[in-house]
Amino acid sequence: xxxxxxxxxxxxxxxxxxxxxxxxxxxxxxxxxxxxxxxxxxxxxxxxxxxxxxxxxxxxxxxxxxxxxxxxxxxxxxxxxxxxxxxxxxxxxxxxxxxxxxxxxxxxxxxxxxxxxxxxxxxxxxxxxxxxxxxxxxxxxxxxxxxxxxxxxxxxxxxxxxxxxxxxxxxxxxxxxxxxxxxxxxxxxxxxxxxxxxxxxxxxxxxxxxxxxx
Numbered sequence: 001x002x003x004x005x006x007x008x009x010x011x012x013x014x015x016x017x018x019x020x021x022x023x024x025x026x027x028x029x030x031x032x033x034x035x036x037x038x039x040x041x042x043x044x045x046x047x048x049x050x051x052x053x054x055x056x057x058x059x060x061x062x063x064x065x066x067x068x069x070x071x072x073x074x075x076x077x078x079x080x081x082x083x084x085x086x087x088x089x090x091x092x093x094x095x096x097x098x099x100x101x102x103x104x105x106x107x108x109x110x111x112x113x114x115x116x117x118x119x120x121x122x123x124x125x126x127x128x129x130x131x132x133x134x135x136x137x138x139x140x141x142x143x144x145x146x147x148x149x150x151x152x153x154x155x156x157x158x159x160x161x162x163x164x165x166x167x168x169x170x171x172x173x174x175x176x177x178x179x180x181x182x183x184x185x186x187x188x189x190x191x192x193x194x195x196x197x198x199x200x201x202x203x204x205x206x207x208x209x210x211x212x213x214x
Contacts, residue, residue, distance in 0.1 A: 002079060002188060003027060003041045015046045019149075020057060022049045033191050035078040058205060061184065067137040069187060069197050078189040080197075083207065084134035086183065089175030090142075091167050092129040099125045126151040128167070130174070132199060134185070143185070145199040150174065174202075182206035 003025070017023050025046045027039035052060065065081045066072055072080045102125035130145040150170075157166040186201035 001027075002035065002038045004038070006041060006043075015043075015048065017046075017048050018051070020052045022052060023047065024049050035189065035191065035194070036076060037079045038191075061203065061205065065184065069136065070138045073189070073195060078194065079200075080187045081203075082136055082185050082187055083183075084132075084136050084185055086179040087133035087135065087140070089171060090131040090133065091171065092131065094125075094127055094129055099127060124155075126154055128154065130170075132185070141197075143187070143197060143199045145174075145202070147199065147202045150202070178202070178204060 023046060026042045027045075028042075030038055030040045061081060065083055067082070069080060069082065072078075106125070130147075130150050131142055132145055133140070133142050135141070153173075154166060154170060157169060161169065182205050184203040184205050185199045186203060187197045188200040190196040190198060
């Protein structure tokens with residue numbers, strides 16, 4: 001399932017889930033999104049029921065890894081895991097007008113999410129765009145990385161280092177270290193452009209299933 005929009009910063013402390021947490025919730029099909037996996041979340045219903053043990057994570061994800069995104073689209077699906085051959089990690093500076101457009105769109109979406117939620121913390125879009133060049137059965141592709149931990153790490157490291165040093169460290173971590181340890185892409189199509197696949201998340205998972213998971 002694709003649950004959205006999730007205004008994470010408005011959730012109560014007890015609701016702020018982490019990767020591999022098991023959650024319970026109620027949701028409904030959105031009117032403005034035809035993707036079969038999409039659900040609009042009722043924020044008030046969200047509870048954390050536990051966490052998936054490390055020994056069970058590979059067995060959960062590995063069977064869902066596919067080789068062709070084009071085949072997934074033909075089957076009407078808009079979510080998929082892939083294990084790509086990674087070529088290059090790219091960091092691009094966003095123009096000022098794009099950053100302002102992102103901020104305004106976020107504010108509009110936040111206002112429409114739930115009228116009963118507390119006002120959301122002002123949104124500061126990431127000044128950089130992160131991409132991967134990769135290859136799967138369908139051929140060579142370039143995908144935008146929307147993994148929230150990637151942007152969160154950028155902001156966290158920028159508080160400790162210069163911006164140039166932060167980018168250099170991210171190139172080393174995302175471009176060299178993570179791919180050598182085994183990396184899955186959690187892919188999703190764009191709501192307005194169903195043939196455009198975006199990298200929604202990154203999962204560190206060795207091919208042999210050695211449980212070295214992040």
